Amino acid sequence: xxxxxxxxxxxxxxxxxxxxxxxxxxxxxxxxxxxxxxxxxxxxxxxxxxxxxxxxxxxxxxxxxxxxxxxxxxxxxxxxxxxxxxxxxxxxxxxxxxxxxxxxxxxxxxxxxxx
Amino acid sequence: xxxxxxxxxxxxxxxxxxxxxxxxxxxxxxxxxxxxxxxxxxxxxxxxxxxxxxxxxxxxxxxxxxxxxxxxxxxxxxxxxxxxxxxxxxxxxxxxxxxxxxxxxxxxxxxxx
Numbered sequence: 001x002x003x004x005x006x007x008x009x010x011x012x013x014x015x016x017x018x019x020x021x022x023x024x025x026x027x028x029x030x031x032x033x034x035x036x037x038x039x040x041x042x043x044x045x046x047x048x049x050x051x052x053x054x055x056x057x058x059x060x061x062x063x064x065x066x067x068x069x070x071x072x073x074x075x076x077x078x079x080x081x082x083x084x085x086x087x088x089x090x091x092x093x094x095x096x097x098x099x100x101x102x103x104x105x106x107x108x109x110x111x112x113x114x115x
Numbered sequence: 116x117x118x119x120x121x122x123x124x125x126x127x128x129x130x131x132x133x134x135x136x137x138x139x140x141x142x143x144x145x146x147x148x149x150x151x152x153x154x155x156x157x158x159x160x161x162x163x164x165x166x167x168x169x170x171x172x173x174x175x176x177x178x179x180x181x182x183x184x185x186x187x188x189x190x191x192x193x194x195x196x197x198x199x200x201x202x203x204x205x206x207x208x209x210x211x212x213x214x215x216x217x218x219x220x221x222x223x224x225x226x227x228x
Binding site: 088 | 124150157158159160161165215216218219220
């Protein structure tokens with residue numbers, strides 16, 4: 001089955017600890033994305049990567065870090081510098097169709113709670 | 116800069132009613148793409164439709180239909196004869212040029228039996 005996997009579904013951490021969220025895709029997509037979702041806020045872009053070993057900051061990158069060492073994997077680290085880390089985190093990947101159009105697929109999400 | 120506005124925060128209907136979710140967008144680009152996604156309680160976003168700026172034809176897919184009007188910068192989504200399974204948060208999104216997706220804040224649809 002092709003798709004995007006995020007693990008775990010629920011994650012609890014103590015305040016001040018770094019935590020890494022996993023995102024894996026076997027769709028052979030070049031681009032991958034991390035979004036944060038808060039109630040009533042919609043989805044906000046944290047980081048994205050168009051190709052391996054390259055990534056760009058999104059709208060709310062402060063307190064987060066990423067790596068893209070493999071095409072299939074785009075892990076997100078929530079550092080202790082992130083002031084309000086409790087949220088729902090969604091990973092996505094994207095492929096380009098003919099004609100320049102493209103489609104973005106999302107993983108099931110990880111709900112992070114910092115205690 | 117691009118922006119998507121979903122003015123309806125929450126809509127409640129009774130099963131079999133028709134419901135329209137509004138989406139208004141802003142962009143300076145002439146080439147852009149509009150999307151609708153559904154987010155059921157499980158959390159995963161499900162792609163519903165993509166429309167490019169050069170295609171203003173309305174689209175119907177079963178009980179779903181979309182009305183794209185460039186003159187009013189709107190891309191509204193109508194569910195006909197709503198069902199309980201339609202209960203979800205619906206997001207409208209926009210991508211123009213080489214930018215990333217910009218999402219609206221979502222509309223929560225509650226369909227009661």
